[in-house]
Structures are given as C-alpha cells and as structure tokens.
Amino acid sequence: MNINTIIFDLGGVIINLDELATVSAFAALSGHPYQEVIQLYQQSEVFKQYEMGNISSTVFREEVRKMIDTQSDDATIDRAWNAMLGEIPIQRLELLLDLQKNYRVMILSNTNEIHETAFNQILQQVSGKNSLHDFAHDVFFSHRIHLRKPNADIYLNLLATSGIQAENAIFLDDKLENLEGAKSVGINTLHITTPDDVFKIKSHV
Structure with a gap:
C-alpha cells in the first residue's frame, strides 16, 4: 500500500x-422496560435522520x-443522548x-449537532482545543454534509472533496x-x- 491519507472514525476510535x-x-426517563427501549432505539429512523442533518435538534x-x-x-434529553460519549484519551489526540x-x-x-457540541466540550477539557480541526487536516461530519456511513456516497464525497485517491x-x-x-469504493x-x-495504524502504513 502507498498510503498518504489516514481517515479516522470518531466514536469508538478517538472518543470512547x-x-x-x-x-x-x-x-430511566421513560419508565418503560430496557428491552423495549433498546428495540425502539435500534429500529427508529429518527436517529439516522438526525445524523444526516435532515431534522433539527428541536x-x-x-x-x-x-x-x-x-x-x-431539553437539557435532560440532551444529557441522556450524550450519555454514550466517554472520554477522549490525550494519547489518541497526540497520535493524530x-x-x-x-x-x-x-x-x-x-x-449530530448535540453530540458535536458535547464532544467539543470534552475535547476542550482534555486538550485546551475547541475543535477537532486542531487535530486533523479535514473533518467530515454526517449531519453537516447530509450523508451517512455506510452508504458509498459519503466516501465518494470525501474523495472528491479532498482530491485524494x-x-x-x-x-x-x-x-x-x-x-x-x-471498501466498496476502493479505500483500504x-x-x-x-x-x-x-495505535496499530503505525504498523499498517
């Protein structure tokens, strides 16, 4: 491989x-059984639509x-929605x-918009920086470009926008x-x- 560009996911890769x-x-907010709520969470299109920026935070x-x-x-809903966001170890930012x-x-x-605000606050606490743009040359967020993984169009958009092969x-x-x-568009x-x-990326490039 002749790699000159490294593309990182955010959740589960940079932020826990x-x-x-x-x-x-x-x-806990609903009073409904956990299994019922997880089924709603997994099946609802609302989350995908929000990730694509097709609906507002309101x-x-x-x-x-x-x-x-x-x-x-609103604040209680946001706290529950942000509960999934963990820490950003400084070592991962240093790797970038x-x-x-x-x-x-x-x-x-x-x-999405609510999560972007939340992880920027976490980033500021950890690094003193306010944006991931301080740690990457380019940042592509689904809700800003109205495209979503794993659809091929989001990867094609990244390639076309950045001019990389x-x-x-x-x-x-x-x-x-x-x-x-x-992989469907040829990215390693x-x-x-x-x-x-x-951290294994260093042995792959």
Missing part, C-alpha cells in the same frame, strides 16, 4: 463510546419524547498530531458495515475492535 449508556438513560428532541413517552426538558507529520489526517463520523487512503472504524462501505480499511487498536 457506549451506546447502551444512552439506552439506559432513555429507559425536532429530534420532540421525536425522542414521543418515542420514549417522556415530558423531560504525530501522524500529521507524514500523512494527511481526516476524521469521518456519523454524528481511494487506493492511497486507509479508513479506521469500529463497525464492520462502515468498513465495507469504504483497518477494523478497530478495541479503542487502543488505533
């Missing part, structure tokens, strides 16, 4: 992620209220900065379906099965 923490928080909160049958205020010396570094994430890029993600999407991939797998 526990989606079930949000399910538990939603269940509409998203209202849809969550309806879904889990709660009258909770180190790789920038020899590679073009990008971040490609399925995310698929065979010269490698993409790191914790979800196999997202890696398959990248590395599966991150535990967060610290991210």
Whole structure:
C-alpha cells in the first residue's frame, strides 16, 4: 500500500463510546422496560435522520419524547443522548498530531449537532482545543454534509472533496458495515475492535 491519507472514525476510535449508556438513560426517563427501549432505539429512523442533518435538534428532541413517552426538558434529553460519549484519551489526540507529520489526517463520523457540541466540550477539557480541526487536516461530519456511513456516497464525497485517491487512503472504524462501505469504493480499511487498536495504524502504513 502507498498510503498518504489516514481517515479516522470518531466514536469508538478517538472518543470512547457506549451506546447502551444512552439506552439506559432513555429507559430511566421513560419508565418503560430496557428491552423495549433498546428495540425502539435500534429500529427508529429518527436517529439516522438526525445524523444526516435532515431534522433539527428541536425536532429530534420532540421525536425522542414521543418515542420514549417522556415530558423531560431539553437539557435532560440532551444529557441522556450524550450519555454514550466517554472520554477522549490525550494519547489518541497526540497520535493524530504525530501522524500529521507524514500523512494527511481526516476524521469521518456519523454524528449530530448535540453530540458535536458535547464532544467539543470534552475535547476542550482534555486538550485546551475547541475543535477537532486542531487535530486533523479535514473533518467530515454526517449531519453537516447530509450523508451517512455506510452508504458509498459519503466516501465518494470525501474523495472528491479532498482530491485524494481511494487506493492511497486507509479508513479506521469500529463497525464492520462502515468498513465495507469504504471498501466498496476502493479505500483500504483497518477494523478497530478495541479503542487502543488505533495505535496499530503505525504498523499498517
């Protein structure tokens, strides 16, 4: 491989992620059984639409209220939604900065407005920086470009926007379906099965 570009997912790769923490928080707000709430969480299109920026945060909160049958205020909904976001170990940020010396570094994430605000706050606490743009040459967020992994169009958009060749890029993600999407357009991939797998990138480029 002649790699000159490294593309990182965000959740489960740079920032620790526990989606079930949000399910538990939603269940606590709703009073409905956990298994019922996790089924709603997994089946609802609301989350995908929000990740693609097709609905506003206001509409998203209202849809969550309806879904889990709660009258909770905005701040409470946001806390439950952000429950999945864990810490950002400084070593991973230092890795991004180190790789920038020899590679073009990008971040490609399925995310949303509420989460972007929250992880920027976590980032500021950890590093003193306010944005992931301080750690990557390019940042692609699904809700800003209205495209979503694992659909091929989001990877094609990244390639076209950045002017890089698929065979010269490698993409790191914790979800196999997202890696398959990248492979479908010719991007090399590395599966991150535990967060610290991210450091293995140095032996792959």
